[in-house]
Amino acid sequence: MTAVVAALARRSIRQTFRRPQFIAPILLMPTLFLAVNTGGADSATTLPGFPDVAGFLDFELAGAMMQAAMLAGVSGGIALAIDIEIGFTDRLLAAPIARPAIVLGRLGATAAMGLLLTAWFLALGFVFGAQVQAGAAGVLLIAVLVPLAALAFGSVGTALALWAGRASVVQGIFPLVFVVVFLSSAFFPRELLSEPAASVADYNPMSFIAEAVRDPIIGGITATETMKGLLGIAIVAAIGSVLSSFALRHRLRSA
Amino acid sequence: MAAIEVDNLQRRFGDEVYAVQGIDLHVDEGEIYAFLGPNGAGKTTTVRMLTTLLRPTAGTARVAGYDVVHDASDVRRAIGVALQEAALDPLMTGRELMRLSAVLHGIRGKESRDRADDLLARVGLTGAADRRIGTYSGGMRRRLDLGTALVHEPRVLFLDEPTTGLDPVSRASIWDEVRKLNDEGTTVFLTTQYLEEADQLADRVGIIAGGRMAAEGTPASLKAEVGVPRLEVAIARGDIAAAEEVLGRHGELLPTRAGTVMITLPGGASEVAGIVRALDDAGLPVESLDVVQPTLDDVFVVKTGRSLEGDGAGEVAPAAPA
């Protein structure tokens, strides 16, 4: 199965990087948002209760990476939905390969995208003066957490694709990405959010993940934040996996 | 006045791709002209230039008396176009598309409604007129496409591969419609990769290959240019050698499969009766005989060195020489 997953992952990665309309929303939009958020809300660091940061960019980087990771997950779902629409998935289902390989191959591209966006935003941050306070260990931790988060979001995108079978439906989810991100501490400290966002953010796995990624940038690595981040990733991945499994079974039954 | 007059028409894409390398052609008013060639020969590029969608990089073309570059609006008023790749909006109904086409050509109000109804009836889509085009079959879409091209009663109708992908029944119905239009005076310029279509419909045929004109003429004259009919005879009983001796007096012997004799038939099918009598007199009764006419594919092979039908690549033995 490893060879099959690798082959399908290679295909998915090639596909992703050959279609600018797929990469651009994942990197371009969060980058523009990062620029606007940083430029527009720069004065927020003077608010009482705002964490002690070198600059608002340091605070905001995690949010940009989370937004991009989520978009990467949805884009993976769109690509899978296109495969279903054009019949490529049927071709795989008729082949003697393990069913999970079909999904895992697609998620391989999402993980690769997660690594790319991590490198992109860290590089961008460094160019514009951000610092990772936890040093190389912090960079390493971020390089693990963000791709894992992308994978977890990818499992939700996969579930949606398997259920809907149409790219246009999966694409319609894009606004919800922003809802999840806004109702978390990805862009602003939890203590300074307005209601009802503040209450929702307390339970939103996105908050845990964003704070775990932010931790090494603005402070040091703390076990609690890291564990909470991993828990958030696990929650999303669990939801995505269960839904994917149901959706795949439903698709196979109705094929 | 010529319906279409083309002089050294060229189209280059970028610095290296010459899709059309200087073609000349002439289509009289009231003709059906078939533009024949394989995929990639330059047919669609030529049609796009003649219908003002693409600007020639060199040469001139006049359609209905108007220059395609300098009098493009006049050309558009005089032509109807059904392109190979022209999409139909699946969210519109057939009637809505027909009415939109009417409006685009300056026909409005009640007149556009009446014209839409007439054309929908003409192409046999009255029953489906208020259904979304997304529910139409391939044949229905082509008929609708043809109908929209006729909404303003064009003088020259361009059809780019009008029956590609259609079943035989749908194809025949499109052919009937083309003939009817031509009977009513419309000049038809159609591109096709189907020999039978060119043979059946066209008054004259132009053959394009590799962006250049390879030949032009009536189907009969083109075929006569490259070959004469052949007669293939199977003898019911008797000596093949004896049959060859008899038949050899009426035409040139040609290689053929075992058990049959093939000769050229310079005089055409009218010689057949005499040949049969000669064989009979020689005690060689005929089991079967076939008069084989040269085909447009034979023409294509002679003019371009490759066959148009089947896979097409490589050399193919041409028809018997004239």
Next chain:
Amino acid sequence: MTQSIAVTGALMRRALNEVVRVPGAAVPGVIAPTIFLLGLTAAFGKLTEVRGFGGPDDYISFLAPVTLLQCAGFTGAATGVNLARDIEQGWFDRLLVAPTPRVVLLGGVVLSAALRVLMPVAFLLTMGFVFGLNFPGFDGMLLIVVLVPAYAIVAACWGASIALRFRTQAAGPLIQSVMFMFILFTASYAPLDLLAPWLEAVARVNPVNQVIEALRAGFVADVTWEETWPGLVTVTGMTLFFGALALRGIQRTGR
């Protein structure tokens, strides 16, 4: 003249089909700006407490003009992407071979955006009022009805010029990101003085900032002619500029 109006009307009707006849197709475009309004308010609402913010206590009223222009930006971008799809799929050839002047064809395509934008605007204002958005007064509403559809035409002209240049839906991100920058690289999140220096510099030269300030007047104070006329002039100028770009694009089609 009546022929041109008839063609424009017919093309506008066709453009509305997708919104009316495809269930759910309009939903993402309609709700996205509202998500931004409510989400950004929830995330950055406390910015009003920064010293020197001035303006209203409710951030939602400060932000509303930005998201109203986002309605226009999204709608216009969608118009461009739809045109790119029509070009890619050959539908546009059908229009080009008709004897209708190209400027009329273009008009039919872009003017539809001015109508389509009313849906997200209505939804945004309704939801905004529910969540505490100030009513901008009759003159403020009049400004919205004039400036937002006009900006939708600007965005549609931009989208059309890109569609005509690149002839592929893959150019969608380019259309969207430029509109994004025009709208958000302004005094979108905070007054000019509180922006990061680079964003303040950009916002001061960004013409769209004038449109935002004109729209904002009704929400945060009173509409005055001094604050309105720059916005009107800007929108007129941008319409002429991007309209000329799009017209040049359609007239050069086929070269």
